[in-house]
Amino acid sequence: MKYMSKLVILIVYITKPDIRYGIGGVRKFLTLFSSFAISRSIKIQYCTMFSKPLNFGFLNPACNFIFAIRLLIVLLRFHKDSGVRYVLYVHDAFYSGFVAILASKIKKMPVILHYHNSPSLCFLSASSNTFLARIGYVIIHxxxxxxxxxxxxxxxxxxxxxxxxxxxxxxxKRITVLPMPVPLRNLQVGFDRFSVCCKLNIPSNSFIIGYVGRLSSEKNLDILIKAFSMLMEETGDSNMRCILVGDGLERRRLEDLVAKLKLNDFVVFMGFRLDIPLILNVLDVFVLPSKTEGSPLALIEAMAAGKCIVASNIPAIREIVENGKDALLFNPSSPEQLKKVLLTLRNNPLLRRMLIENARRKAEQYDVNVILPKIISICMGVDTYS
Known part of the structure; x- marks a missing residue:
């Protein structure tokens, strides 16, 4: 495919995808997309609210509003060169999305919204049922x-x-469905399990259950920890391990839960890591217990890496995997059901192998070289202003 050299994509998002601050699904995608576009002679420029992720606690809404105004000023002051086509590529349908729409009307640049999830529904699932929460939901919606x-x-x-x-x-007709892409070549690499386990200080004969992603409320990691506790109690297997890779606002609370269940020696918080393919290599089962998802990049990465998949039985996940064919799904509100699924897989290596092979084949359709050219085509062909 031939690409335009006179195309500039302005990525409008909350923060830049900087590995120093951890990379979630969207930031991983932006890193992949930027590299791909630049290699095709397309200029990428970031317009963000923050230079790094910030948390202001209960002042978050007010501070985000102030930073959004600052982002609007930056966009309005942006200088457009003649003969160059500009596209605003937005990854947030609230703060930065609203700012991009306002700027587009003045600067005459089309907006492409990459809608990863619904901010109003995410807010609703994470908030309490109070009057202020309901007002917040209405505003966001x-x-x-x-x-x-x-x-x-x-x-x-x-x-x-x-x-x-x-x-x-x-x-x-303005909507295109495209899943999140993964770099298959980077994930389908072999490691020696024994040496990796030694490096991670985990017994190599352990049955290892793992999760990779943000430690946030919508990821529902309480359920995984409780199910793991029930599994250990039922089997009496002290060689089992549960590793949680990633960081986030829920880490302290989850560590307290692990301590309460007396699992400190069996649940490992690994924090933010850059060596995800190496970590995935040692997992016997990858678990994604989320209450809500868009197109979970961590799930697709685990499929590509040849991991046995266990995931929540929610619509977004059912679009990627089929229960009993390339994954086993469970009710995300039931630790008992998750425990039964994990026990089944622990006792049935042949079932694990079948799920792994099916999931690995399905992951091929999510490769970056399949998905990213389609996004570039949308950026090139979107209706523009005269």
Whole structure:
């Protein structure tokens, strides 16, 4: 495919994808996308609210609003060169999305919204049922709806999100469904399990269950820890381990839960890591217990790396894996059900092998060289201003 050299993609997001601060699914994607676009002679420029992730506690909404205004000023002052086509590529349907829509109307640049999840539904699932929370939900929902309706093209990560925004009145022809891409070549590498386990200080004969991603409330990691505790109690197997790779606001609370269940010697918090392929190599089972997801990059990476998959039985995950064929799914509110699934896999290596082979084959459709050219094509072809 031939690409335009006179195309500049302005990525509008909350922060830059900087490995010093940890990389979640969207930031991993932006790193991959930027490298791919630059290799095709397309200029990438970041316009972000923060230079690094910040947490202001209960002042988050007010501080985010102030930083969003600053981002709007940056976009309005942006100088456009003649003969060059500019596209605003947005990855947040609230703060930075709203700012991008306002700027696009003044600067005459089309907006492509990459809709990874619904900010209003994420807020609703993480908040308490109070009057202020309901007011917050209404505000976020109205802004989200405005951003969706005024974006010139929308990329969604699954068909569930497509149905959701169609119900909000978005014209279907502006929506493209594309899953999150993974670099298959980087994940399908072999490691010696014994040496990796020694490096991680984990017994090589352990049955190892693992998770990779943010330690945040929507990831529902309480369920995994409780299920692991029940599994250990039922089997009496002191060689089992549960490793949690990643960091986030929930870490302290999860560490307290592990201590309460007396699992300190069996649950390992590994923090942020750059050697994810190496970590995935030692896992017998990868678990994604999320309550809500868009197109979970960690799940697709685990599939590509040849891991046995256990995941929540929610719509976004069912679009990627089929229960009993390439994964085993469970009710994300039931630690008992998750425990039974893990016990089944522990006792049935042939079932694990079948799930692994099917998942690895399916992962091929998510390769960066399949997905990213389609996104570039959308950036090149989106309706623009005269």
């Amino acid at each position: 109205l802004v989200e709806k405005y951003v969706l309706k005024h974006s010139h093209a929308i990329i969604v990560t699954n068909y569930t999100l497509k149905k959701l925004i169609c119900r909000l009145g978005v014209v279907e």
